[in-house]
Amino acid sequence: MKSKNQEIIDVFNYRYACKKFDKNRKVSDEDFNTIMESARLSPSSFGLEPWKFLLLKNEKMKEDFKEFAWGAINSINGASHIVIVLARKGVTADSKHMEHMLEDVKKVPEEMKAVIKEKFGGFQEKHFKLLESERSLFDWASKQTYIVLGNMMTTAAYLGIDSCAIEGFEREAAEKYLSDRGILDLNEYGLSYMVSFGYRDEEQPVKTRQNLSEVFEIIE
Numbered sequence: 001m002k003s004k005n006q007e008i009i010d011v012f013n014y015r016y017a018c019k020k021f022d023k024n025r026k027v028s029d030e031d032f033n034t035i036m037e038s039a040r041l042s043p044s045s046f047g048l049e050p051w052k053f054l055l056l057k058n059e060k061m062k063e064d065f066k067e068f069a070w071g072a073i074n075s076i077n078g079a080s081h082i083v084i085v086l087a088r089k090g091v092t093a094d095s096k097h098m099e100h101m102l103e104d105v106k107k108v109p110e111e112m113k114a115v116i117k118e119k120f121g122g123f124q125e126k127h128f129k130l131l132e133s134e135r136s137l138f139d140w141a142s143k144q145t146y147i148v149l150g151n152m153m154t155t156a157a158y159l160g161i162d163s164c165a166i167e168g169f170e171r172e173a174a175e176k177y178l179s180d181r182g183i184l185d186l187n188e189y190g191l192s193y194m195v196s197f198g199y200r201d202e203e204q205p206v207k208t209r210q211n212l213s214e215v216f217e218i219i220e
């Protein structure tokens, strides 16, 4: 029997950026729900979950996306599921989202709320300097969504499902397209990335990576 360690390494070697999907194979609801559950359960800075996920099912919209999402064309041409990942804008200590997370989701006692808000405010303002621009605040939220990306793709690979992360799109054009159709409120969210899931219809390329010794150093 395979060790757990080997099983994990095998999953990471199985995942690659799929360029050609089998049009005829669909990811089951059960498997897709598991991928989405791995997204939902992902960690985030201060546990603020500054994200939202859109499953792009509309075929006409998928075709339209090809115009400004060059990195998604291979996926649109055969992947079973395409997910658009949004990152929340304006998540500050005094934002509505912060209040929602503390009050409704985490059910933090009233006296603790002010303590957490103060800590988060200091972190944003002084330690990470996230309040310098709307962009730096958005990029912080966007970083959190990439934790989700890793989890979704690894979960998919564990289930024998292929995937492709997609940053290959003109962000403004894609955001405008979704906003014009009332799908995206640009005051609330921006587009972080897309990710597709399905089944490969090609040979997996040989994996190339730097050696661990090049990227890993021990501080004694």
Ligand SMILES: Cc1cc2nc3c(=O)[nH]c(=O)nc-3n(C[C@H](O)[C@H](O)[C@H](O)COP(=O)(O)O)c2cc1C
Residues within 6 Å of the ligand: 015, 016, 017, 018, 019, 070, 071, 072, 074, 164, 165, 166, 167, 168, 169, 193, 207
């Ligand atoms: C955030 C991110 C964005 C990516 N964007 C695209 C993309 O738009 N189109 C594409 O075909 N591949 C995309 N890739 C795939 C990478 O090129 C690929 O992961 C990398 O070359 C390593 O190869 P591997 O994933 O096959 O091991 C993206 C990967 C990441 C992590």
